Amino acid sequence: xxxxxxxxxxxxxxxxxxxxxxxxxxxxxxxxxxxxxxxxxxxxxxxxxxxxxxxxxxxxxxxxxxxxxxxxxxxxxxxxxxxxxxxxxxxxxxxxxxxxxxxxxxxxxxxxxxxxxxxxxxxxxxxxxxxxxxxxxxxxxxxxxxxxxxxxxxxxxxxxxxxxxxxxxxxxxxxxxxxxxxxxxxxxxxxxxxxxxxxxxxxxxxxxxxxxxxxxxxxxxxxxxxxxxxxxxxxxxxxxxxxxxxxxx
Numbered sequence: 602x603x604x605x606x607x608x609x610x611x612x613x614x615x616x617x618x619x620x621x622x623x624x625x626x627x628x629x630x631x632x633x634x635x636x637x638x639x640x641x642x643x644x645x646x647x648x649x650x651x652x653x654x655x656x657x658x659x660x661x662x663x664x665x666x667x668x669x670x671x672x673x674x675x676x677x678x679x680x681x682x683x684x685x686x687x688x689x690x691x692x693x694x695x696x697x698x699x700x701x702x703x704x705x706x707x708x709x710x711x712x713x714x715x716x717x718x719x720x721x722x723x724x725x726x727x728x729x730x731x732x733x734x735x736x737x738x739x740x741x742x743x744x745x746x747x748x749x750x751x752x753x754x755x756x757x758x759x760x761x762x763x764x765x766x767x768x769x770x771x772x773x774x775x776x777x778x779x780x781x782x783x784x785x786x787x788x789x790x791x792x793x794x795x796x797x798x799x800x801x802x803x804x805x806x807x808x809x810x811x812x813x814x815x816x817x818x819x820x821x822x823x824x825x826x827x828x829x830x831x832x833x834x835x836x837x838x839x840x841x842x843x844x845x846x847x848x849x850x
Contacts, residue, residue, distance in 0.1 A: 602634040604795045604804040605641050607823035615808060615819075619644050623704065625754040625791060626651025626713035626720075629697070631668070631842055632795055633831035635675045639693045650700035651713040652721040652755065658697055667839040674837035708749035709809070715753060716746035716788070723756050724788050729766050736766045743788060750787045752807070758799045759792035759807075759818060771818050778815040789816060795828075796842075802849035 612622060622645040629635035630653025642648045653672065656664065657679065661672040679697070681690035702719040704711045715722035717739075728740035736744075743751070744764045759771035761779065764786040769779060771792070781787060792805030799805075803820040810816070829843035 602632065602637040602641070603825070603827045604821075604823045605638055607821050608794050608804050608806050608819075609641060611819060611821045612806070612808075617808070620646050622646055623711050623752075624648040625711060625752065626700070627653045627754065627795075629654060629657055629675050629679070631671050633828065633835050633838060635678055636689070636693055638795075639679075639696055643692075643696055647704045647711070648700055649704050649711055649713055650697075650702055650720055654697055654700055655720055667841055671838055671842065674835070677837075705748065709811075710748055710751040712751065712753050714755045716743045716751045721755070724753055724760065724762070724790060725756060725758075726760050726762070726768060729762055729768055731766075731768055734766060736762075740766075740788075744786050747786045747788060749783070750781060750789065750809075752789050752791055752809075754791055754793060756790060756798070757793035757796055758790060759805060760788075760790035762788045774816065775818050775820055778810075778813065778817050781814045781816065792818070796846065797849040798845075800849045802847055 609619065624642055624645050626649050628638050628642045628648060628651070632638060656672045657676050661669045664672060679690060679693050681688070681694050710716055712719040714720050715724045724740065724743060728737045761769035761771055789807065791807040792799065794804045794806060797803065797805050801820060802825060803822055806819055808817050808819060825846050829846055832838045832843040833840055
């Protein structure tokens with residue numbers, strides 16, 4: 602929750618209201634405060650379903666031991682009783698159940714995984730061979746399903762790919778604008794708020810300016826130690842989840 606709160610506060614400092622924020626899923630699944638994170642997400646414009654959100658509701662298929670253990674604990678915290686029809690747990694559970702697989706606003710598509718498989722497919726830099734100027738069939742299909750710009754997460758690693766084909770380094774657009782060209786399509790991975798994996802422990806998010814149109818990335822410092830302590834105090838969450846936060850991996 603510390604990372605989520607820090608990002609929301611930074612977004613507000615940019616003059617952006619919570620009613621304009623779109624969350625790309627995995628609100629729960631690894632962290633020690635799932636209910637509190639859902640409370641924040643409920644105040645946003647849209648949240649799409651991530652693979653961890655889906656796993657809490659169903660089954661953590663294909664998850665490693667640490668992630669699966671975290672899912673089972675998260676479910677135990679969030680799932681209401683059979684005869685519970687009201688209250689905080691029911692509201693949180695129903696919120697997860699109603700998360701859409703994707704959200705589209707004009708030419709902008711928002712998913713957790715990929716345009717062709719919104720919940721659980723990775724889009725990676727390795728899907729594009731810059732030297733040969735070729736993309737994998739998977740990436741080609743995803744661009745075919747992209748209206749113009751698709752935003753995704755899932756890998757926790759920021760990536761900007763275009764149908765030219767080309768790759769842009771997100772680090773070049775930390776507080777700098779990348780103007781979007783209508784001559785080709787974009788698939789943009791916004792990185793991760795709560796668990797970055799690009800060796801930068803700061804929370805990561807992206808601002809879309811539809812009037813320009815352009816995007817820019819923001820990296821936000823937060824009190825990692827607070828979240829680490831909560832994880833380490835929880836016997837159902839592996840300490841590795843705390844350790845990785847300080848190295849961004």
